[in-house]
Amino acid sequence: MTESKALPYHSTGLRGELTVPGDKSISHRSIMFGALAKGTSEFKHFLLSDDCLHTIGAFEKLGVKIQHDDETVTVEGVGLNGFRPSKDTIDLGNSGTSTRLLMGLFSKQGFPITFSGDASLSKRPMKRVIAPLQQMGAQITATDGDYLPLTIASNHQLQAVNMTIPVASAQVKSALLFAAMQAEGTSVFTELAQTRDHTERMLQQFGGHIDKQGLQLTIGQQPQFKAQQFRVPGDMSSAAFMIAAATLVQNSELHLKQVGLNETRTGFLNVLSRMGANIEVEKVEPGSESMGDLVIRPAALHSTDVGGAEIPNVIDELPLIALAATQAVGVTTISGAGELRVKETDRIATVTAELRKLGANIVEKPDGMVITGPTPLRPTTTDQLDSHGDHRIGLMLAVAALLSPEPLTLNDAGAINVSYPSFFQDLANLL
Ligand SMILES: O=C(O)C1=C[C@@H](OP(=O)(O)O)[C@@H](O)[C@H](O)C1
Numbered sequence: 001m002t003e004s005k006a007l008p009y010h011s012t013g014l015r016g017e018l019t020v021p022g023d024k025s026i027s028h029r030s031i032m033f034g035a036l037a038k039g040t041s042e043f044k045h046f047l048l049s050d051d052c053l054h055t056i057g058a059f060e061k062l063g064v065k066i067q068h069d070d071e072t073v074t075v076e077g078v079g080l081n082g083f084r085p086s087k088d089t090i091d092l093g094n095s096g097t098s099t100r101l102l103m104g105l106f107s108k109q110g111f112p113i114t115f116s117g118d119a120s121l122s123k124r125p126m127k128r129v130i131a132p133l134q135q136m137g138a139q140i141t142a143t144d145g146d147y148l149p150l151t152i153a154s155n156h157q158l159q160a161v162n163m164t165i166p167v168a169s170a171q172v173k174s175a176l177l178f179a180a181m182q183a184e185g186t187s188v189f190t191e192l193a194q195t196r197d198h199t200e201r202m203l204q205q206f207g208g209h210i211d212k213q214g215l216q217l218t219i220g221q222q223p224q225f226k227a228q229q230f231r232v233p234g235d236m237s238s239a240a241f242m243i244a245a246a247t248l249v250q251n252s253e254l255h256l257k258q259v260g261l262n263e264t265r266t267g268f269l270n271v272l273s274r275m276g277a278n279i280e281v282e283k284v285e286p287g288s289e290s291m292g293d294l295v296i297r298p299a300a301l302h303s304t305d306v307g308g309a310e311i312p313n314v315i316d317e318l319p320l321i322a323l324a325a326t327q328a329v330g331v332t333t334i335s336g337a338g339e340l341r342v343k344e345t346d347r348i349a350t351v352t353a354e355l356r357k358l359g360a361n362i363v364e365k366p367d368g369m370v371i372t373g374p375t376p377l378r379p380t381t382t383d384q385l386d387s388h389g390d391h392r393i394g395l396m397l398a399v400a401a402l403l404s405p406e407p408l409t410l411n412d413a414g415a416i417n418v419s420y421p422s423f424f425q426d427l428a429n430l431l
Pocket residue numbers: 024025026097168169170171172174195196315316339
C-alpha cells in the first residue's frame with residue numbers, strides 16, 4: 001500500500017445524493033453472529049472492505065461457508081461447537097476489531113488458534129483483552145505478553161466474572177461478552193463509559209439475552225442463535241468524511257441515504273452541530289440498528305470542547321473534528337482521548353503532523369489536541385501528505401485537500417481500502 005494519489009482540490013461544492021458503504025463494526029459482527037447461528041444468514045449492503053474481508057477469511061479458515069456477491073453476504077452458521085481446526089495462522093491484516101472480538105469468541109475451542117496481523121496491528125495492545133479473558137480461564141500466549149502473533153490454547157472451561165472493564169472500549173467489551181456466553185454462570189460487566197453497543201443489539205436480534213442497567217451488562221449462556229437477514233446501515237464513520245466536506249466546502253448540498261443512527265455512534269453529528277453545522281436528519285427508520293437520511297449544507301463553524309464520556313462516541317471521527325476545528329473561529333480542545341495513540345497509527349501524532357503541513361495551528365497534548373482557527377489550508381512544505389498507512393488519516397487528508405487552492409498528493413493512499421474502498425469514486429460523483 002504505497003501508491004501516491006493526486007487529490008481533488010479547490011472544490012466548488014459537493015452536490016448530489018450518496019448511499020455510503022455499510023457499517024464496518026456491524027459488518028464484522030454480522031459474520032460472527034451468522035457463524036454462531038443455526039441456519040443461513042443474509043446481510044445486504046455489507047462492507048466488503050479489507051478489514052471485513054479479514055473477518056470473513058478467518059471464519060472460512062475455521063470451516064464456515066461464506067459467500068459474497070457485490071454487497072450481499074451469506075453465512076452458513078455452524079454454532080459454537082462447529083468450527084474446524086486450522087493448520088494455518090489466521091492473518092487479521094490491519095483489523096483491531098476482528099482480532100479482539102475473535103479472541104473472546106474463540107476462547108473456548110477444543111483446538112489452538114494463532115492470530116497474526118500487519119505491522120500496524122502487531123504494535124497494538126492486546127493485553128487489555130488477554131488479561132480479562134485469562135481471568136475467565138482462557139489460555140492465551142502473546143508476543144511480549146501484549147502483541148500479535150498470539151495463540152489461544154485449546155480450552156474447555158471458562159468461568160463467569162464480575163468486573164469493571166478497565167478501558168472504555170467496545171472491542172474489549174465485545175470480546176468479554178463473547179467469552180461470557182460460553183462461561184459457567186452469569187457474568188456482570190461494568191463499563192467506564194458507554195461505548196458502541198452493536199454487539200449487545202445484534203446478540204438480541206439473533207435471539208440471545210443480555211440485561212443492561214445503565215453501564216452494567218449481565219450475560220450468561222445463550223439459547224441457540226437463529227439465522228437473520230438484514231440490511232447493514234451506512235457507516236456513520238464513513239459518512240462523517242462527506243459530512244465534514246459538505247460543511248466546509250461552500251455551495252455544497254449533500255443528501256446521504258440510510259446512514260446508521262445508533263445513538264452510540266452519532267457523537268460526530270452532535271459535536272459538529274454544536275460548532276454550528278447545518279445537518280438535517282430525515283426519514284428515520286427505527287430497528288435494532290436505526291438509520292435515516294441526512295441533508296448537509298455549508299456553515300460557518302465556531303470552536304468547541306470535546307472530552308469526557310463523549311470520547312468513545314466520536315473516537316474514530318476525532319481526526320475529522322480536528323480538521324473542522326482548523327476552519328472554526330476560536331480554540332477547540334480535544335481531551336481525554338489518549339486511546340487515539342493506540343489506533344492504526346498514533347492518531348494524535350499523525351493528525352498533528354499532517355495538518356501542520358497544511359498550515360494548521362494545532363498543538364499535540366498527551367491525551368488530545370488544541371486547535372486554533374480559522375486558518376487557510378494549503379501546502380506549506382515540499383513534504384507530501386501521508387496517510388502513514390492509516391485509513392482514517394488518509395480519508396481526513398482527502399477532505400482537507402478539497403479546501404486547498406493548490407494541488408496536493410497523498411502518499412500511501414491505498415490505506416483507505418481498510419474501511420472505505422469506494423471513497424474517491426463516491427467523492428468524484430459529488431464534485
Ligand atoms: O468495536 C468496534 O467495532 C470498534 C470500536 C472502537 O475501538 P475501541 O473499542 O478499541 O475503542 C473503534 O475505534 C473501532 O474502529 C471499531
